[in-house]
Amino acid sequence: MKIVIVGSGGREYSIGLALSSESKVSKIYFYPGNGATCEIGENLDCKNDDEFVSFVIDNDISLVIVGPESPLVDGLADRLRENNILVFGPSKNAARLEASKAFMKEFAKRHNIPTARFLRTSSYDDGCNFIDSLQEPIVVKADGLCAGKGVIIAQSKDEAKSALKDMLDGSSFGDSGRLVVIEEFLDGFELSVFAMCDGEGYIVLPAAQDHKRLLNNDKGPNTGGMGAYAPSPLASSDIIKKVEQNIIIPTLNGMKNEGNPFSGALFCGIMVVNGEPYLLEFNVRFGDPECEVLMPLFESGLLDCFLGCAKGDVRSVKYALREGVCVGVVLASKDYPYKSSKETEISIAKNDNKNTFISFAGVRNDNGKLLASGGRVLVCVGYGQDVLSARNNAYNLVEKIEFSGKQYRNDIAYQAL
Ligand code: AMP
Ligand code: GLY
Numbered sequence: 001m002k003i004v005i006v007g008s009g010g011r012e013y014s015i016g017l018a019l020s021s022e023s024k025v026s027k028i029y030f031y032p033g034n035g036a037t038c039e040i041g042e043n044l045d046c047k048n049d050d051e052f053v054s055f056v057i058d059n060d061i062s063l064v065i066v067g068p069e070s071p072l073v074d075g076l077a078d079r080l081r082e083n084n085i086l087v088f089g090p091s092k093n094a095a096r097l098e099a100s101k102a103f104m105k106e107f108a109k110r111h112n113i114p115t116a117r118f119l120r121t122s123s124y125d126d127g128c129n130f131i132d133s134l135q136e137p138i139v140v141k142a143d144g145l146c147a148g149k150g151v152i153i154a155q156s157k158d159e160a161k162s163a164l165k166d167m168l169d170g171s172s173f174g175d176s177g178r179l180v181v182i183e184e185f186l187d188g189f190e191l192s193v194f195a196m197c198d199g200e201g202y203i204v205l206p207a208a209q210d211h212k213r214l215l216n217n218d219k220g221p222n223t224g225g226m227g228a229y230a231p232s233p234l235a236s237s238d239i240i241k242k243v244e245q246n247i248i249i250p251t252l253n254g255m256k257n258e259g260n261p262f263s264g265a266l267f268c269g270i271m272v273v274n275g276e277p278y279l280l281e282f283n284v285r286f287g288d289p290e291c292e293v294l295m296p297l298f299e300s301g302l303l304d305c306f307l308g309c310a311k312g313d314v315r316s317v318k319y320a321l322r323e324g325v326c327v328g329v330v331l332a333s334k335d336y337p338y339k340s341s342k343e344t345e346i347s348i349a350k351n352d353n354k355n356t357f358i359s360f361a362g363v364r365n366d367n368g369k370l371l372a373s374g375g376r377v378l379v380c381v382g383y384g385q386d387v388l389s390a391r392n393n394a395y396n397l398v399e400k401i402e403f404s405g406k407q408y409r410n411d412i413a414y415q416a417l
Helices: 010-019 049-058 069-073 076-082 101-110 124-133 157-168 237-257 290-297 302-311 387-400
Strands: 002-007 027-032 061-066 118-121 138-142 151-154 180-184 189-198 202-204 213-215 219-222 227-230 263-273 276-283 298-300 325-332 356-360 363-366 369-372 376-384
Touching: 002 010, 010 027, 010 290, 010 302, 010 356, 010 376, 049 061, 049 076, 061 076, 061 302, 069 076, 101 118, 101 180, 101 237, 101 276, 118 124, 124 157, 124 180, 138 157, 151 157, 157 180, 189 237, 189 290, 189 302, 202 237, 227 290, 227 387, 237 263, 237 276, 263 302, 290 298, 290 325, 290 356, 290 376, 298 302, 325 387, 356 387, 376 387
Parallel strands: 002 027, 002 061
Antiparallel strands: 118 180, 138 151, 138 180, 189 202, 189 263, 213 219, 227 325, 263 276, 325 376, 356 376, 363 369
């Protein structure tokens, strides 16, 4: 069968790489893909979504997997489904779980899903009153999508009020900040828990931990993620059971009962406080770089999981996960995350270690030469029986890849060692 993966990052590359070894997959297209996805399949150069939808209809495509949130929030999955195409990814309405933090928080409240105490408001005065009722630090969030930058953790009430003012008047995040969520700070450890969902049924994948800060020891600015590993030993079976019972099941039931069944990857950003999981955020897609460490953990059945979600019968799918751990180390360009960097050539030394994988992201193919084209360039993934061996494999791969300005963290998976 022919499939299409929508997106251009390391997440989409890793899905493509994992599916390329499935015997049922005859061809993988990427829309738009990157400078390395064209080695696994074919990049589509459709000018816009209209052209893309026509391509899918005319070319006997059996499944479309949508990687990033923005096409989902724009309704791409709905348009494909209206044309009877199987899609992995939620509808525009269901994607509000990520697109609007206010929607997500109100939804959690309606369905008794544990989350930080909050106020949603567009009023500066109401916001200040609520801030005065909280202990520092105080979390102020812009309602809409802000490319991962819309959350301010304020150390004082004055800082929280000034962040609130800048959001409400549009100066920090434009229209995305004219509605805000102010919430209490939860102190614990974070987990990323992913469920592959079909509107009602779901399967839970091993819990991952992301590393959002740029520098070692969780210092420096927030990024899209500088590394990840899974499964995390911090995610006990008790915690995962609580995430399922208290968060995933009520969310799927609530979305269905409200007329917007959720299918696709439900990414639960969790803070565990004294053994209790609280929902920080939902994303309606796989995390990046979490996806890059989850895909290689599938031993079999990955395609069927995607298809089961798209068809509505994921509960009956047979799949197997490998024992062991994957660690992924992001190699970013010199000026990430501040500004774009000059393109530089990537060189990759010979590598016969079967327990390593590269997921390419910010790369461009210049007549066969692979260039680092900015942002997060690629992810070095190592697999091993335990965290230490997976991590050694990942960092051995890091040593084999060079480009000018390469920056990465040395401490990925430190939480598990
Ligand atoms: P979000 O996009 O809502 O996940 O927020 C981004 C990051 O901000 C999270 O990954 C947490 O590290 C942090 N964060 C968000 N909300 C809270 C909260 N209520 N308490 C503590 N940290 C938070
Ligand atoms: N790594 C976090 C995210 O994809 O949002």
